[in-house]
Amino acid sequence: MNTKPNKILIVDDDQATQKTIVDTIVDTDTSYVVATTNDAGLRAVQNDSEISQVIIRAWSIDIDALDFCERIRLQRSHDDLRIIVILRNDERPLGAQMLIAGANDLLIGDFEPRELRMRAHIVPSDQVKRVDPAHTPQSAPDVVSDRPKVHVPAFDAVSCRFTFGHNELQIAEWEADPDVKKIPLDKIIVCPQCSAVPTFRAGCGECGGAWTVPETIIHHYACAHVAPEQEFYSKSGLACPKCRLTDLVAGSDFEQMRGCLKCSDCSAILSELSMVGHCLACEHRFAMADGIEMEIYGYQIGRALDAASVTPPNFHSPRRVANADQHTWQPDTVGSYSI
Ligand SMILES: [Zn+2]
Ligand SMILES: [Zn+2]
Ligand SMILES: [Zn+2]
Secondary structure (H helix, E strand, C coil): CCCCCCEEEEECCCHHHHHHHHHHHHCCCCCEEEECCHHHHHHHHHHCCCEEEEEEECECCCCEHHHHHHHHHCCCCCCCCEEEEEECHHHHHHHHHHHHHCCCEEEECCCCHHHHHHHHCCCCHHHCCCEECCCCCCCCCCCCCCCCEEECCEEECCCCEEECHHHHHHHHHHHHCCCCEEEEEEEEEECCCCCCCEEEEEECCCCCCCCEEEEEEEEECCCCCEEEHHHHEECCEECCCCCCCCCCCECCCEEEEEEEEEECCCCCEECCCEEEEEECCCCCEEEHHHCEEEEEEEEEECCCCCCCEECCCCCCCHHHHHHCCCCCCCCCCCCCCCC
């Protein structure tokens, strides 16, 4: 997980595009500032070291993304400050020049929030559990020297585990250091064989299969035989496959039980679905109850008056969705300042 500050500078004077960008950014809890001219944009980058990304209109009366890119690249690298240029459809031919001048990426025409999120590497806030850096008052330099750094594990797609990457070897040291604060983040269910992260599906508790079909069961009163309805089908109507009685009448001879499920893989009749895990690393398939609960922690390095605060996960329960306030766009609030 990237803990580098991700403040976005928007340089655009097109109200509609600005609204799309701001709505998308607000949804991700990323902070942003807005400028409407090249000069104001350049000043913002100079004065605000937290800006790590710029989304700029290619061309308008007071905006010239080509000039902006060339000036910025004299001081800041592609990795240090990303620049995404917005092109109108008829400006598409300018794209190559923008990239040569130093743009990292392009947004063309009427782009969607999804595309903006992908290009700007931002994730909607309801998909992340955010860790806010510890509070370090600027007015107390004697108490706290460096701004504390918070390390949180990230999912590694190769090992299929949450790891601290190149900091993995430091965990033992952090654990032993009284100045390092351990921050509880989450508890997850992992593979009982290799501790990697699994996927889960509601499936068959007998064989772990994912596919089931609804099944009707017949209970023949006379002989107490219980079997799927299909087994009672005969040329002359319904007949019991066990006691061979024919012309069975619903209600007087048998009862039907609906709501059962039949596994498409092993044909087991199931009264309910089970949560089945499948390990992404070792392919082990297991009942969720057999999974191992693993605690996930972050570490705050460096002294601070307070521990880093962790926002609660934005859980999407039906009740919360029903109570959620309608999101309204307020262009002059939430992290923006005028330049
Ligand atoms: Zn099965
Ligand atoms: Zn029977
Ligand atoms: Zn495994």
